[in-house]
Amino acid sequence: MNASSLQAEALTAGYGERRVLDNASVDIAPGQLTAIVGANACGKSTLLRVLSRLIAPASGRVLLDGSAIDGMAARKLARRIGFLPQSPMAPEGISVLELVSRGRHPHQGLFRRWSAADEAAVADALAATGLLALAERAVDELSGGQRQRVWIAMALAQQTNVLLLDEPTTFLDINHQIEVLDLLTELNHTRGTTVVMVLHELNLAARYADTLIAMAGGRVYAAGTPETVLTEATVREVFGLESRVIEDPVTGKPMMIPLGRHGGVGSATRSS
Amino acid sequence: MNHATPAQRAELSALRRGRFRRRRGTLALLAAGLLVGVLVTLALGQSYTPLSTVARVLVGVDVPGASFTVGELRLPRAVACLLAGACFGLGGVAFQTLLRNPLASPDIIGISSGASAGAVFAIVALAWSGPAVALVAVAAGLGVALLIYLLSWRDGVTGARLILIGIGLAAMLQSVTAYLLMQAPSWSLQEALRWITGSVNGVRLTQALPLSLALALLGGLLLSRRADLDALRLGDELAAGLGVRLGVTRIVVVLASVGLVAFATAVTGPIAFVAFLSGPIAARISGQSGSLLLPAALVGALLVLASDYAGQFLLPARYPVGIVTGVLGAPYLVYLIVRDNQRKGAL
Numbered sequence: 001m002n003a004s005s006l007q008a009e010a011l012t013a014g015y016g017e018r019r020v021l022d023n024a025s026v027d028i029a030p031g032q033l034t035a036i037v038g039a040n041a042c043g044k045s046t047l048l049r050v051l052s053r054l055i056a057p058a059s060g061r062v063l064l065d066g067s068a069i070d071g072m073a074a075r076k077l078a079r080r081i082g083f084l085p086q087s088p089m090a091p092e093g094i095s096v097l098e099l100v101s102r103g104r105h106p107h108q109g110l111f112r113r114w115s116a117a118d119e120a121a122v123a124d125a126l127a128a129t130g131l132l133a134l135a136e137r138a139v140d141e142l143s144g145g146q147r148q149r150v151w152i153a154m155a156l157a158q159q160t161n162v163l164l165l166d167e168p169t170t171f172l173d174i175n176h177q178i179e180v181l182d183l184l185t186e187l188n189h190t191r192g193t194t195v196v197m198v199l200h201e202l203n204l205a206a207r208y209a210d211t212l213i214a215m216a217g218g219r220v221y222a223a224g225t226p227e228t229v230l231t232e233a234t235v236r237e238v239f240g241l242e243s244r245v246i247e248d249p250v251t252g253k254p255m256m257i258p259l260g261r262h263g264g265v266g267s268a269t270r271s272s
Numbered sequence: 273m274n275h276a277t278p279a280q281r282a283e284l285s286a287l288r289r290g291r292f293r294r295r296r297g298t299l300a301l302l303a304a305g306l307l308v309g310v311l312v313t314l315a316l317g318q319s320y321t322p323l324s325t326v327a328r329v330l331v332g333v334d335v336p337g338a339s340f341t342v343g344e345l346r347l348p349r350a351v352a353c354l355l356a357g358a359c360f361g362l363g364g365v366a367f368q369t370l371l372r373n374p375l376a377s378p379d380i381i382g383i384s385s386g387a388s389a390g391a392v393f394a395i396v397a398l399a400w401s402g403p404a405v406a407l408v409a410v411a412a413g414l415g416v417a418l419l420i421y422l423l424s425w426r427d428g429v430t431g432a433r434l435i436l437i438g439i440g441l442a443a444m445l446q447s448v449t450a451y452l453l454m455q456a457p458s459w460s461l462q463e464a465l466r467w468i469t470g471s472v473n474g475v476r477l478t479q480a481l482p483l484s485l486a487l488a489l490l491g492g493l494l495l496s497r498r499a500d501l502d503a504l505r506l507g508d509e510l511a512a513g514l515g516v517r518l519g520v521t522r523i524v525v526v527l528a529s530v531g532l533v534a535f536a537t538a539v540t541g542p543i544a545f546v547a548f549l550s551g552p553i554a555a556r557i558s559g560q561s562g563s564l565l566l567p568a569a570l571v572g573a574l575l576v577l578a579s580d581y582a583g584q585f586l587l588p589a590r591y592p593v594g595i596v597t598g599v600l601g602a603p604y605l606v607y608l609i610v611r612d613n614q615r616k617g618a619l
Contacts, residue, residue, distance in 0.1 A: 049509075052513060053512075054509055054512050054513070074512075074515045074516065074517045075515035076515075077515065078513060078514050078515030079515070081513075082513060083509070083510075083512075083513035084510075084513070085507070085509040085510060085513075088506060088507055088509075088510050089506075089507055090506070091505040091506070093555075093559070094505075097284065097287060097288065098291075099506075101288075102502065102503060102506060102514065103514070105499060105502075105503050105514040105515060105516070106514055106515035108499060110496060110499075114288075119281060119284065119285055119288070120276070120281065122284065123276035123280060123281040123284050124274075124275050124276050126276065126284070127274040127275055127276040127277075127280065128274050128275075130274075132276065132280055132284075135284060135287060136287060158514070
């Protein structure tokens with residue numbers, strides 16, 4: 001599968017009168033794993049929605065492999081860009097197999113029946129996410145981590161070159177957060193899928209992403225490698241937080257330690 | 273990244289085939305139930321008519337006595353039950369799927385009441401009859417749908433607000449119907465009841481033709497969108513991400529569903545709760561595999577047919593079909609509201 005590039009040029013967007021994106025431009029190279037970080041309401045989820053065309057920008061445009069996505073047919077676009085919203089809801093009682101099969105929707109037409117290619121895509125998606133043994137189970141009976149893998153499997157079955165995810169690790173225990181991020185890294189490495197995700201957890205973002213995009217006030221504040229983006233100055237500007245950034249002893253990536261008002265000194269340390 | 277082995281693939285295919293077979297089995301069972309139901313209602317009323325005689329009447333042989341009871345009384349009734357039930361079932365499940373809420377059924381949110389008020393207005397105030405009445409009913413149903421949409425719009429439409437406004441409109445439109453009926457005191461109670469709870473009394477075979485056309489056209493239109501409706505059950509954003517054109521799909525589904533419900537209402541009145549009940553019953557018996565449209569249409573037809581038969585012959589007095597379905601549907605409505613209240617404190 002070929003990797004795809006995604007560019008946003010001077011995007012402005014909002015809901016009603018409220019402007020959420022303000023002249024935001026990003027350039028996502030083919031086959032990159034990109035994490036968008038920033039404080040609440042900085043426009044990161046909106047940027048993801050404009051990139052996936054769920055929201056039309058007021059001005060600016062999005063280019064997929066160099067061509068604008070706004071005129072593209074819906075199914076055609078859905079064969080190239082996949083989107084996973086934050087904590088989606090599964091219909092009551094739907095099975096894992098059934099849900100993952102929905103990922104084939106853009107590949108099917110009015111009269112096109114379920115094909116061997118569809119079956120293979122679903123089977124591979126289940127194998128990649130380790131869900132083959134759970135295929136018959138109802139999604140609402142699974143644990144949070146398993147459920148998130150089901151949604152990712154659905155996106156895999158969609159077989160897009162670009163996958164956009166809105167906070168894929170929210171509400172998950174730390175072990176399941178790592179599991180999901182490992183899975184996305186694997187997908188990125190083996191299939192060359194361009195992955196763009198909004199992440200809350202800065203240190204996980206720096207650890208897993210090739211590129212970090214830090215947003216503030218609807219604009220892109222900084223974009224580049226984790227080493228260049230995750231600095232004490234960025235954390236101060238983007239989150240309004242004093243911090244210390246050190247080198248992660250395991251990965252060598254930057255790691256942020258928040259200082260807070262007490263200079264990082266907790267009551268236990270002070271009293272001793 | 274792991275790939276599935278051929279054996280694993282084959283296993284999944286077998287799973288899928290099994291589900292498909294079960295689904296076909298359910299549909300066949302429902303269809304068989306309908307066939308048996310139709311035969312029973314044709315053969316067994318106040319008097320018993322042997323099936324051989326029923327068959328002769330159906331192919332057009334003139335049998336003294338039976339031609340009237342079967343051909344004039346029972347057959348139009350059965351046909352109206354089937355067609356109206358299927359229309360209500362389809363329209364209901366399509367709305368429930370589109371808005372992802374079982375309470376968002378056309379008979380709960382006032383669309384049936386609107387169509388009924390429109391039909392009564394056309395008959396009483398305009399002295400119209402026939403297809404013109406159906407068209408007024410359709411127009412009124414669409415008008416109500418538009419009104420609900422406009423009234424519940426505030427930076428987008430949320431399901432709960434839309435449903436509450438719909439319930440309010442339904443109550444208002446029912447009083448409009450009652451008012452119009454009171455302006456026409458020459459009407460029989462039976463006839464008036466049709467427009468309040470729904471009834472197939474005195475229905476004629478000629479009324480079935482426009483209804484079957486509406487069912488074929490609008491039902492077909494809905495069926496052509498069944499994959500999109502399936503995707504919409506995952507939520508608007510995911511559906512859009514899967515390539516569903518939300519705007520077009522919403523308009524097509526709303527127009528087709530309102531049309532189905534309104535055409536049926538123009539013939540039988542707003543048969544209570546059939547649109548509301550068919551989808552959830554279909555989901556219960558057919559499982560979550562595949563589209564609910566066809567199962568819900570069959571369930572709706574069966575529900576109306578069986579309820580009408582019960583209302584005529586199995587209960588101590590004769591009741592119009594809408595009273596029977598109303599008794600069935602009301603507890604379920606209460607159950608849904610209580611359950612949703614416990615779950616999240618809102619609709």
